[in-house]
Amino acid sequence: MSKGLSLFQKRRRRTRTALASRAGGRPRLHVHRSGKHIYAQVIDDAAGRTVAAASTLSGHEGGTANVAAATAVGTRVAEAAKAAGVTRVVFDRGGFLFHGRVKALAEAARAAGLEF
Template sequence: VKRHRRIRQKVVGTLDHPRLSVYKSARHLYAQLIDDLSGHTLVYVSTLDKALGKGCNIEAAKSVGKLLAERARKEGIKKVVFDRGGYPYHGVVKALAESAREGGLVF
């Protein structure tokens, strides 16, 4: 919890550079682009979507990252600020970030 708070103090998303927030539970993975100045979510993707499959594994993370980048492009978003949510940059979080980069997001 302390790590998450410390990271959130440093990472702020704007309308030009929204924050890519990652949250993972035991069963699902969630990613969203947030404008912190207005408090609005601009783009949202999770493994709850039946097209992405089930689980919080690396394959699901790649699908989430790819779909997030695709939806962000439709909204005209290219640059983001990555918020790993206090999780280590490893495994699922790393797979999501790399697939989002491959999809065209810059961070």
């Protein structure tokens, strides 16, 4: 039986605490990845609602758990956020390391016009 938080939970808590201090009222681009899919959503914490969302569940060609799929999700969530009037966000990677699919999603969102 384990005591306390896992390393993932500690990393998630540390990331969220740091985000809260430097967000400055901007919405956050939250990323979740599982073994099969990757999900991204822009959340306005002040209003308590999701502004834009995208995931690999909507049927991406060429696989769902690879860098190409994450790049497509990053582009789609950035386009949806820009359509909703959001251009500046803070990046919430949760407890996931900024590497691989998470990094590909972030770079695609930046290339599509989101600033963070």
